[in-house]
Amino acid sequence: MSHKHYSHATKHFNKLIEFRQAGYEQFGNARDALFELCDAVLASPRVNSFAELSLSPHFRRKWPSIYEALQDGQPDGEKLLELYEKEIDGCERPILAGDHTAWTRLWARKLPGRSFEHQSTPIPGRRPITIGHGYSTLAWVPEAQGSWCLPLLHERVVERGQSLQKGADQLRQVCDLLDVRPITLWDAEYGCAKFLRQTDGIPADKLIRLRTNLCLSGSPPTYKGRGAPRKHGAKFNFKNPQTWWTPDWIWEGQDSELGTVIIQIWHQLHFRQAPECPFTVARITHPQAPGTRRKPKVFWLAWIGLPLPSATPWWQWYVRRYCVDHWYRFAKQRLHWTLPMLSSTQQAERWSTLMPFLTWQLWLARPEIPDCPLPWQKPKPLPSPGRVCQGLLEFLHVIGTPARMPKPRGKSPGWAKGRSRKPRVDQPILQSARWTQLRAILRAKKL
Numbered sequence: 001m002s003h004k005h006y007s008h009a010t011k012h013f014n015k016l017i018e019f020r021q022a023g024y025e026q027f028g029n030a031r032d033a034l035f036e037l038c039d040a041v042l043a044s045p046r047v048n049s050f051a052e053l054s055l056s057p058h059f060r061r062k063w064p065s066i067y068e069a070l071q072d073g074q075p076d077g078e079k080l081l082e083l084y085e086k087e088i089d090g091c092e093r094p095i096l097a098g099d100h101t102a103w104t105r106l107w108a109r110k111l112p113g114r115s116f117e118h119q120s121t122p123i124p125g126r127r128p129i130t131i132g133h134g135y136s137t138l139a140w141v142p143e144a145q146g147s148w149c150l151p152l153l154h155e156r157v158v159e160r161g162q163s164l165q166k167g168a169d170q171l172r173q174v175c176d177l178l179d180v181r182p183i184t185l186w187d188a189e190y191g192c193a194k195f196l197r198q199t200d201g202i203p204a205d206k207l208i209r210l211r212t213n214l215c216l217s218g219s220p221p222t223y224k225g226r227g228a229p230r231k232h233g234a235k236f237n238f239k240n241p242q243t244w245w246t247p248d249w250i251w252e253g254q255d256s257e258l259g260t261v262i263i264q265i266w267h268q269l270h271f272r273q274a275p276e277c278p279f280t281v282a283r284i285t286h287p288q289a290p291g292t293r294r295k296p297k298v299f300w301l302a303w304i305g306l307p308l309p310s311a312t313p314w315w316q317w318y319v320r321r322y323c324v325d326h327w328y329r330f331a332k333q334r335l336h337w338t339l340p341m342l343s344s345t346q347q348a349e350r351w352s353t354l355m356p357f358l359t360w361q362l363w364l365a366r367p368e369i370p371d372c373p374l375p376w377q378k379p380k381p382l383p384s385p386g387r388v389c390q391g392l393l394e395f396l397h398v399i400g401t402p403a404r405m406p407k408p409r410g411k412s413p414g415w416a417k418g419r420s421r422k423p424r425v426d427q428p429i430l431q432s433a434r435w436t437q438l439r440a441i442l443r444a445k446k447l
Contacts (some may be wrong), residue, residue, distance in 0.1 A: 003095040013399050021359050022083055022404040028074035031066045031404040033083070036341045036357055039401060043334055050340035058381060058396060061406045064241035070215045070340075070347040071425035077153065077353050084152050084360060085177045088140055094178065095317060096204070097149065098171065099324040100163045103338050103348065106130040112344050115160040115430035120325075125409055131429060133157070133345070135352060136166040138174055139327065140174050141185075141320045148381045150363055151356035160430040164190060181306070183207065185321035191302060193273035200277055203307030206208070207318055214238050216281065218245070218267045231275045236266070238300060245337050258295065259288035263315060265308075279304040284315055330385050331355050362388045369395070 020035075027034045040056035047053055054063035077160035088094050134157035140150045153170045157163050171184060175313055183205045186195075191208040199206065211382040218233035238242040247264040255261045262285040270278045289295045300317055308314055315438040331337040342348045355398055362385050371383050372391040415421075 009039055013365065013395070016361065017399055019083070019364055020361065021028075021311075021401070021402050023080060026083070028076060030069040030073040033061055033069035034073045034075065034354070034404070035401060035403040036060060036235050037066055037069055038354055039396055040359075041140070041354075041358060042389060044336075045334070045390070045398055047336060047339070048334070053336070058401070065269060065406075067347075070342065070350050071344075073350055075350055075353045075357075077155070079341070080353070080357060082177065083355065084140075084150070085174075086180070087150075087360070087364075088384045091142075092179070093180060094182045095185065095320055096138060096152075096171070096174065097321045097324045097330075098136070098137040098138045098167045098190070099187060099321070100134055100157060100167065101328045102130055102350075103135060104130045104131045104318055105341075107131065108341065109426045111428040112426040113156075113343070113430065114427065125303045133348065134163055134399060136163055136170060138167065138170040138317070139329075142321070143322050143382075147323055147326040147384050148363065149327040151327065154356050156345065156350050156352065157219040164192070164195045165198055167197065168202070171199060172202050174271055175202055181205065181358075183317060185318055187321065187374065190352075192279070193271035195272065196274050196277040196279070196304065205303070207314070208302045208304070209318060209321075210238075210281070210300040210302050212238055212301075217272050217275070219267075219268045219278070220275075232272055255286070258286045260353055261286060263320055276316070277304070280308065282315055326360065327385075331359075334335075334386055334389060335359075359385065364394065365392055365395070 002373060005279055009336065015143055017318075023098045024031055024035050036059045036323060037053065039058035040053040043056050050339070051063045051066060053059060053207055054061070054066050055172075059066070091442050094136045104119070105298070106113055108114065113133060115131055117130050117134050117136065119128045136157050137154045138152050140152055142148055142150060146310075152174055155166065155170070155211075157166045167190065175182065176202045181203050186206060186208045188209045191210040195208075215238070220230040220233045223229045234245070235243055245266070248267045249265040251262075251263045251265075253261050264283040266281045268278045269281045270276075272381055282303065283298065284301060285298050286295070287297065289297045291297045301318060303314070325351055335355055335358055337352065340348075340351060342351065364390045366383060369383065369388050369391040371379055372394075373379055374390075374431075377387075
């Protein structure tokens with residue numbers, strides 16, 4: 001296999017080389033095989049099976065070492081998080097986006113921890129539900145435009161229905177390392193009283209999309225000295241404009257993409273289950289929008305945190321949350337995240353820990369990678385993660401690897417003769433208490 005020679009490549013890639021060396025030191029056991037596995041992923045645009053990654057010239061070991069690396073390796077997610085956080089230092093107000101997705105494992109009946117998960121792109125004619133493991137992600141959105149999203153934490157949701165708690169724990173862990181107060185973006189799943197209570201006290205501003213069928217409460221009236229003080233005020237029903245009172249602020253302007261924009265703001269609203277967590281509600285109206293899921297004519301946002309900096313730009317920040325969806329697609333299709341059919345949750349968690357590390361390498365390599373479009377692709381002024389990964393192939397051998405050469409260990413003795421094998425048993429699918437109660441009610445009605 002012939003390669004081009006780039007005499008000044010190592011000089012320009014010093015920052016990337018240092019990052020790779022620092023990450024290699026946090027991989028723990030089997031770090032050499034794990035690191036070569038990462039390079040094999042970057043150098044393999046298309047593979048049909050997980051074992052096929054061992055055919056990459058960047059993986060110098062035999063194919064069983066891929067599975068042994070995930071079985072024996074212990075990449076330190078907390079140390080890697082500190083490594084990512086150093087790259088955010090100097091950002092005035094970092095924008096973080098949180099979300100969670102599913103790793104589908106429909107036929108892995110013997111794999112523990114599976115549960116019913118939401119599937120954003122269901123099979124036509126079927127409900128958006130799948131069976132597998134849920135993974136929660138908190139990522140940094142570095143730019144105002146483009147599809148770049150740099151994950152800080154990408155972890156499995158261990159218990160069914162605990163995605164909100166996992167997101168709150170990740171936000172608390174990241175904010176403990178940051179020196180500035182970030183702005184965090186969340187979709188409508190997190191727009192509930194439970195998540196606000198779990199994140200109360202974390203030094204971060206939250207911009208959350210709200211469902212269009214909510215009913216909130218205003219501030220309670222002044223206490224008159226008789227009876228218990230009221231906790232809730234008048235109802236504010238999103239679907240009933242007659243329950244809306246005069247907005248505290250109204251703004252109308254022009255957007256370059258959607259045309260006319262009308263913003264109505266109400267302060268001091270809260271969920272009835274969390275009166276101690278008031279927030280600001282904004283109704284964003286785009287009369288000229290197409291009315292699709294991504295570009296609706298009307299949507300609601302909640303702001304929880306410090307007073308709003310200004311009315312014009314803050315609501316536009318929420319659009320940056322969609323970068324997480326782009327990264328999920330990139331991780332599943334190009335980084336081969338959901339390709340391996342691993343037999344244990346520990347192996348899946350270790351493999352998932354490598355996904356942010358791979359993405360950060362692409363981000364650090366982007367300034368030095370020339371755009372190398374395929375003949376049917378158009379040049380891009382701002383290369384996407386996939387385009388950078390496409391151009392990095394010619395530079396991996398020049399950058400070098402901190403992984404050591406494999407050492408032959410002789411022939412394995414194999415399974416001892418006469419030693420019994422313990423068969424694996426089928427594992428139940430985890431269900432939430434609400435789902436179990438609903439099934440019991442349906443069964444009772446049939447009887």
